[in-house]
Amino acid sequence: MSAVEKTLSPDDYLQWERAAEFKSEYHRGTITLMAGASRNHNRVTANLSVEIGVRLKNSRCQHFSQDFRLWIPTEEFYTYPDLTIVCGKLELLDDQFDTMLNPTTIIEVLSKSTAQYDRSEKFEYYRSIPSFKEYVLIDSERVKVEVWQKLESPNVWALVHETRRLDDSIQLMMLPSAISLQDIYAQTVGLLHIND
Structure with a gap:
């Protein structure tokens, strides 16, 4: 990602972005092109989208992919979460059916260039969304998943599950059943993993 001053x-920005060929983030006047x-x-x-979609089929919840923009007014921040x-x-x-305001769960798939940003500033911006209750970080270079959830206390978040085991699974708040890491990482290549 590179910032454009x-x-x-x-x-x-929104008018410009809706006509653009490539996606970019916006934060308080600065545009960052997305790699x-x-x-x-x-x-x-894609694997997560399929697994979540199946589980939400007859639910009051729905899921969206990285092409659906999110607006956080308190941060003046437009972004595209992975899911x-x-x-x-x-x-x-x-x-326009392209910009949401009220995600319950946000999932980011981490890359080397974005991992630190997704863990720090971006998570901070997300936490200002009143409806936001769960943050899931999934590493794309090694087997590692973290599930963060908002506790009953205002503005208190906890890491409720962390795993590096391919034979493990994760349970998200809004899903009726767990998703196995084998299904999450199916058909990936060259990952580091622990299975002991």
């Missing part, structure tokens, strides 16, 4: 208002994803990143994202789950009514920014 432009001073655009959020409205100007293409690796094979493993794309594979993990989101929304439970209840989907709140949109306007009459």
Whole structure:
């Protein structure tokens, strides 16, 4: 990802982004072009989309892929999470079906270039969303998954599950059944993993 120094208002960015050929993030006037994803990143994202979609088929929740934009007004931040789950009514920014306001779960698939950002600043921005309750980080270069959840206390988050075992599974708050790491990492290549 590389930052482009432009001073655009959020409205100007949105108009520009809707016509652009490539995706970019926006934060308080700065546009950051998004780099293409690796094979493993794309594979993990696709695998998760299938697994989550099956589990939410007859649910009040729905999921969206990385092409669905998220707007966080308190941070003046537009971004594209890898996957989101929304439970209840989907709140949109306007009459265009491309920008959401109320994710319940956000899933980011980590790459070498984005891992630190996804863990720190981006997580901080996400935590300002009132509906946001769960953050899932999945490494695309090695077998590692973290599940963070918001506790009953205001603004307190806890790491509720962390695993590096391919024979393990994760249970997300909004899903009726767990997802195995073997299914998450199916057809990826060259991953480091522990299975003891």
